[in-house]
Amino acid sequence: MFQRRFTSSAAIVLGFFASNAIADESWVGREILAKRPNAALKVGQQLGVSVTALPQPMRVEREQGAWLWIDSAGHAGWLKKDDVVPVEQAIRYFSELLEKEPKNAWAYNLRGLVREQRGELEAAIRDFTEALRNDPQRAAAYNNRGIALDRSGELPKAIADYSEAIKLDPKYAAAFNNRGLARAKMGDLKRAIADFDQAIRFDPKFAVAHNNRGVEREQSGDLAGAEQDFTAALSLDAKLGDAYANRGNVRRGLGKYEPAIADFEQAVRLDPGNAAAVNNRAWLQATCPDEKYRDGQAAIESAKKACELAHWKNPDWLDTLAAAYAEAGQFDEAVETQTLAIEQAPEAQRADLQSRLELYRSQKPFRDAPAK
Numbered sequence: 562m563f564q565r566r567f568t569s570s571a572a573i574v575l576g577f578f579a580s581n582a583i584a585d586e587s588w589v590g591r592e593i594l595a596k597r598p599n600a601a602l603k604v605g606q607q608l609g610v611s612v613t614a615l616p617q618p619m620r621v622e623r624e625q626g627a628w629l630w631i632d633s634a635g636h637a638g639w640l641k642k643d644d645v646v647p648v649e650q651a652i653r654y655f656s657e658l659l660e661k662e663p664k665n666a667w668a669y670n671l672r673g674l675v676r677e678q679r680g681e682l683e684a685a686i687r688d689f690t691e692a693l694r695n696d697p698q699r700a701a702a703y704n705n706r707g708i709a710l711d712r713s714g715e716l717p718k719a720i721a722d723y724s725e726a727i728k729l730d731p732k733y734a735a736a737f738n739n740r741g742l743a744r745a746k747m748g749d750l751k752r753a754i755a756d757f758d759q760a761i762r763f764d765p766k767f768a769v770a771h772n773n774r775g776v777e778r779e780q781s782g783d784l785a786g787a788e789q790d791f792t793a794a795l796s797l798d799a800k801l802g803d804a805y806a807n808r809g810n811v812r813r814g815l816g817k818y819e820p821a822i823a824d825f826e827q828a829v830r831l832d833p834g835n836a837a838a839v840n841n842r843a844w845l846q847a848t849c850p851d852e853k854y855r856d857g858q859a860a861i862e863s864a865k866k867a868c869e870l871a872h873w874k875n876p877d878w879l880d881t882l883a884a885a886y887a888e889a890g891q892f893d894e895a896v897e898t899q900t901l902a903i904e905q906a907p908e909a910q911r912a913d914l915q916s917r918l919e920l921y922r923s924q925k926p927f928r929d930a931p932a933k
Contacts, residue, residue, distance in 0.1 A: 602638025816932025857889030
């Protein structure tokens with residue numbers, strides 16, 4: 562079975578690039594956080610935008626003496642090394658700062674960011690709550706607490722926090738995107754699309770929001786609109802592997818099988834660990850209604866890789882592997898694998914899987930529905 566993927570965005574996405582940078586003392590490629598909100602980019606002899614207007618953390622593009630070049634959210638300029646802290650040192654730095662300044666909302670918010678990324682969700686929520694207690698107008702802290710609540714499974718509370726962030730900052734594109742993601746998880750497709758619309762309206766270059774709206778458009782049956790969104794996302798960020806994988810799904814549904822395979826291949830090239838893209842390529846190779854694009858052995862190889870990446874615990878990908886075995890004429894293996902998929906699947910999915918199991922028992926492969 563094929564799968565779609567949203568791309569999560571806090572507007573603040575932490576990735577730890579520190580290991581190589583520490584070894585050679587270079588700052589280039591490292592992710593940093595501003596120590597205080599009163600720092601600003603320097604452009605020539607003039608001060609540019611404040612760090613409060615930039616997504617945190619920031620990535621260092623160049624280094625020159627005591628200065629670091631930042632290019633983020635459409636703003637570029639120099640920051641002093643003394644005004645920033647590398648992400649991997651942030652918890653210690655902000656904890657020490659909070660001992661001296663226990664009402665520093667900036668420090669609570671940024672420490673919470675790092676804790677959220679590390680999966681320390683309860684601690685992150687406490688930090689964001691303290692940030693808001695000391696500065697109730699800090700929209701970013703509402704957005705960030707919403708992310709932690711979302712990851713904790715508390716979707717109504719997360720939506721409330723995203724809504725509060727938007728109330729404080731009506732053009733907060735990331736909060737609209739995040740609220741759209743939460744509403745999508747709750748099955749509210751119409752309002753999710755409306756949120757992604759607003760995210761794109763306020764930030765037309767927000768590739769992730771284009772990708773996420775595309776997922777919802779696909780699920781609502783608007784395949785042409787979804788394809789347009791994924792293409793727009795890729796025009797803005799050619800390394801957004803999820804958008805390639807998702808566009809491949811849509812193109813498969815539109816009968817554009819060759820471009821679909823090319824999209825899956827590119828998604829896997831960008832991220833060999835993107836199990837959804839690996840799986841979706843295998844599903845097309847196993848079940849395509851056009852025999853020209855079916856390849857049972859290649860499908861088995863891809864489907865096994867997807868299952869391995871999921872530690873053989875994803876029933877959808879086991880379903881794909883069973884279909885691949887059936888396409889290759891290995892019906893005993895197809896029956897065995899499909900039975901395992903049914904055992905792992907939620908109750909609502911089992912009837913669909915069972916219907917394919919009966920096909921394999923009858924020595925017949927499964928064929929996806931032709932494009933309309």
